[in-house]
Amino acid sequence: MKTRAYQLCAVLAVAIMVFVLLRFGFSLGxxxxxxxxxxxxxxxxxLSYRLARQAESEIDAAIATKKPKEQNSEPGNGV
Structure with a gap:
């Protein structure tokens, strides 16, 4: 859902940009x-790319901290 909103926002900004240039001509303003x-x-x-990379690195860090704990734990007695 958020990705579509980002894409729609980008398309809308470009459409307004083109409309302003065509409607009011080329001036400094x-x-x-x-x-x-x-x-x-x-x-x-x-911003989306940076947040995706940050989330990916946080996931990798969480997995890396969990792996040593699992390797150090001894298997329990099965019932």
Whole structure:
């Protein structure tokens, strides 16, 4: 669900950027607004990638701390 929202946000920002440039022409103000709108999708992509890498490293760290505990434990008596 969140991925679709991110993609929709990026597409909407690019559509507004193109509309502003076509509707109001090329001037310093419209170019700055277009650059700001173009930066939003890239920021979302970068943030999503960074959070995914952080979550992956946290999972790897949790697995690494759990493995030595399992290897050091002795098997219990089965009933």
């Amino acid at each position: 419209t170019l700055l607004l277009a650059l700001l709108l173009a930066a939003c999708p890239w920021g979302v992509i970068w």
